Amino acid sequence: MNDRKIPEDLTKDQLLAMYRRMRLIRGFEDTAQRLFENGEIGGFLHLSQGQEAVPVGTCTALRPDDYITSTHRGHGDVLAKGCEPKYMFAELYGRTTGYCKGKGGSMHIADFSQGIIGANGIVSGGLPIITGVGLSIKMRGTDQVAVCFFGDGATAEGGFHEALNLASLWQIPVIFVCQNNLYGLSQPFSETAYDCDLAQRARTYHIPGECVDGMDAIAVYRSVKEAVDRARSGGGPTFIEAKTYRFLGHYVGDPALYMPPEERKAWREKDAIAKLGTQLRAWDYLTEEEDEAMAASVQAELEQGVEYARSSPIPAPEEALDDVYVHFDYAGNPR
């Protein structure tokens, strides 16, 4: 087994950080689900338990000044890029201390100070936008890169094709990371296209395309790292399809009757967090005690985050009228 071989391209600290971040995402999602089911938070909640290896593997290959766009199922992506749970919980609670001051909620969490251009409630919405981010990097002459996270559901949208065409035409430093969790809401991905080989589809746009095991954070990291190195050195865009799985339904409240029980069980057995934990122990990077201590510290961070959100100020209702324009109030008066 490769599990015996210690990676040479990732340090122990990096690997432990990846492991902790994946557990933080899982814990965040589990906590958010509980809060939603308790009625403490509302709106829509699209959770990503099972998909943690993709954002964490990807963002481990990024610098703080690189950009990401994300999706309606974006908690894991933005956490992987650096969002803090306490400000995310505050957003889910609709508090003034949330990333979007309570105006965005789960589907719009963004932190522009960390290049997190935001989750997006429109399937494929981030794809055309990422071409502009890439164009901006190129025009400004920096060596940043931009990652676009999107789901398999986005691949049948027009915006997907327009974005791949522009990225290829302009040779911009963009990495398209498709989190193929096999379902667009209830629709199996296999029923959405005659040919479901997405990497092949990307190659028709002359974009290097690769399919990776999205349940293996290290494999994702390596694939993205190669793409990032290529993009930074002027080599243009890359397309990565990460095959992964959504352990739960489309949103909290969806029993996911369309996902066969045996399929769900098989993917649960591929859990990327358990896999990395096993590897870390095999490499003597992590003792049982350290593993438990990490679990406790993740739990404490999440609990403190929830407490921070609960004790944060509720916005005045009339704050709904702010932030519509930069130069005018919502009624059009200059400010």
Added chain:
Amino acid sequence: MREISYRDALKEALKEEMERDERVFLLGEDIADPFGSAYKVTLGLSPIFGTDRVIQTPISEQGFTGAAVGAAITGLRPVVEYMYIDFTTMAMDQIANQAAKFHYMSGGQAQVPMVMRTQGGPGRSSAAQHAQSLEAWFHHLPGLLVAMPATPHDAKGLLKTAIRLDDPVMFVEQKLLYNTTGPVPEEEYTIPFGLADVKREGTDCTVVATSMAVLKALKAADLLAAEGISIEVVDPRTLFPLDMETIVESVKKTSRLVVSHEAPERGGFAAEVVAQVSDRAFDYLDAPIQRVCAPSVPPPFARNMEDYVMIDEHKIADRVRKLVQGEI
């Protein structure tokens, strides 16, 4: 003062702002020389600024609008061109859900300093998919500003302001205005958004008009003046923000109001003006407010049918005459 065309006024605004701020760049279909865009506004700019700043895109409205959003939120100031306002339909997600919403849904973190130039309007037998006047859609969207210049002077001053603002702007030109000419100062000037212009003073009736309707209203004013009827023509210039003060002051003076635009009447911008005047100047009105707009049908092709649905100076003058003479 020198006179230049509406087209050249717009071109000057683009050129001056691109010289002034290297973050400004153009994005759109067929905008580079030798074609220089369908209505030739960008003709001559790619030789000056290069095709790295006059970026000719594939026919990909959703793609290049998204590209503009992405560039705007990461520090650049794109000016996109939709060849026809009818084609904004292909980019609606990026306009309505992304550009218009980013500032708000990010809690004020993001700014989207982008200008969407386009043109609409009937008059050239362009038919149902190349002659619409869709400004009401954009006017309805919180998060967008909407400008609609009628003269070369306003076109230049408003476009320069639009490019300097940090909010997304839908900048709606009119295909038959490009060849019209008018006085434009040689020296630098800008026109603030939210400041109406009284294009002609009068005492008997206010006509609020936008874009091409302003020119028609001014012709109507000449027809009516010969009959001893004096109308005041108010051009809001920006639909949002909207300078209601100037409109209300005018209505208080004339006690009558006609609102005119080329777009279909139902749910059009005129309805908003009517509602706001009813709220703020009801007691000053001597007659019901009237709208002179297109009937709510798609633009037809045949010349005689197109003429039938288009507004003109006679339709505006007839309505004003009836109002002033107490027939309405």
